[in-house]
Amino acid sequence: MTPETTGDTATQRSSSRWGQIAKAPRGPVSAVQGRIAAALLRRAVRQLPIRLEYPDGTTLGAADPTLPTMTVHRPDAFFARVGRYGLIGFGESYMAGDWTSSDLPALLTEFASSVDVLIPPALQRLRPLAVVRHPRSMHNSPAQSRRNIADHYDLSNALFAEFLDETMTYSSALFDTTRPEWPDLADGQRAKIDRLLDAAGVHAGSRVLEIGTGWGELAIRAAARGAHVHSITLSTEQRELARQRAHTAGVADRVHIELRDYRDLDGRYDAVVSVEMIEAVGYQFWPTFFQTLEKLVLPGGRVALQAITMPHDRMLASRNTYTWIQKYIFPGGLLPSVEAIVGITERSTRLRTVDMFSLQRDYAETLRLWRERFLQRSAALAELGFDDTFQRMWELYLAYSEAGFRSGYLDVYQWTFAPTGGRT
Known part of the structure; x- marks a missing residue:
């Protein structure tokens, strides 16, 4: 395909x-x-x-x-x-x-x-x-969120296919360093997804909500376990390809993908999963996001996120700063800190941390592999209409992100919550 x-x-x-x-x-x-x-x-x-x-x-x-x-x-x-x-x-x-x-x-x-x-x-x-004044794109209302997501994820599926692996997974992989062929990107992406599904307790018969479909690999792997998956996205391009991939994988009857904002969801689920989507939620809406997760997960269920974090003091400074990444790569985005997530969940929800697992080193390697492939595909990208300025912009974005993880400035966690606490 x-x-x-x-x-x-x-x-x-x-x-x-x-x-x-x-x-x-x-x-x-x-x-x-x-x-x-x-x-x-x-x-x-x-x-x-x-x-x-x-x-x-x-x-x-x-x-x-x-x-x-x-x-x-x-x-x-x-x-x-x-x-x-x-x-x-x-x-x-x-x-x-x-x-x-x-x-x-x-x-x-x-x-x-x-x-x-x-x-x-x-x-x-x-x-x-x-500080440069924040533009309107920084306020992630439902309508603006859809525009912000489209500005990045609807660039074209063909662009992402040039540098991602066969799983079309656009988040940190999890590498097995004991294998002689390490790092294999596709295997690493499958291992990352399987670990998150395990943390969420996904098995045959589970009702799973995925917030942020990507191109469908997590939903496909959850459905292959026998789970029933409701996956939402704000990207038209991603939804269409994810649906095609689910059909090709033979699990379309157990995967329902729709264009929908997380704030519009109802129902209850055994597991709620989301991979590197909180970064696009926006500082003002973090409490709403976690309160929504709490509302949607059943008692005894699990919420499993993969989330990129930055130091708390830098997050506090960045929330009022308009950055190059926000202007050119992820409009409306902001990385949370560990302290911010813990504070919001403990103050505003019954969600409590039951597990945290860092993929910091893995993300640096993932980004290295993406960047190297991106550079190798320069001619193909030009044929798709992505000019030299765009390619330099994305090279810098990928290298900048890799540097963040290699330096320790950024981290990324698979973070599991259970609705076990009381609101303070």
Whole structure:
């Protein structure tokens, strides 16, 4: 089965944004901001195991040529963007080709491990004064949530098929490091799904709710156990391919997939599962999300999530910050912290943690494999209509995410809850 692409892809809809990075900021204020950004980068390079190269051959930082190197091709444009727009400008400058790296994930890992080096504490305290105002896309009302999901997941099934494995699973795998052929991505994805279904107690006859269908692999594997699966998504493209895959797998009679918001659900289920969907819920709606899970799971049932987390202090800062990831990759998204999830579930629901299992190292490897395949498919992606700017944007997104897990800045958990507590 070959995934189809739509004529009106999200890359066509978003191509108008490329005009925002065609020209770097200019003027006296931008020049001053650029000089400040250049000084901060030189300061960071002196303290990190990285190298910085300029077009005239000047090299700053460590002498070891094997260390990650950042090559700035257009210094004036690069520093003007970073000075004016901060980390959004940093990402846009990569999209524009202002800089490249000999080892992008390793470079970003060093940056992610050293936030205090990049931005001195004195300047971090001024961050609220420089926050870019959140656009309307950050408020995940039901209608806006559907638009936000479409902006990423409806890019086209063909795009994702180019770099995902045969399971079409777009979340962290779980690798068996004892096997000599490790890492096998498809096997790792199946192992991840099976572990989550085990944690949720899914077996023959189970009534299962899946929030966030993806392209259907979890629903298919749950149905293969004899479970009856109700799966919801806000992505039209994902729903259509997931339905086809369930039919091909011979489990369509036990898998019901529909376009629906989690807030519109009724009924009770033996197990509620959701893989890396909470990241799209939005900070304001986290209590609503967990209260909905509590309402939908039967007494004695289980809720099993796979959730990416970030440090609590960074989450508190990020909830009021408009980021490059939110602007170009996941509009409306925000990663929760462990503390936030525990606090919300204990204050607002009867859900209590019964198990947590980290896949941090596995996600770094998953992202490495995705990025390598994405880069290998450059010509095919271009034929699908995804231009150089889009491809640089996604290369940065995949490398940035990999760096987050390798540095320990990000984590990801399979997190199991039971409705056993009392509300405080």
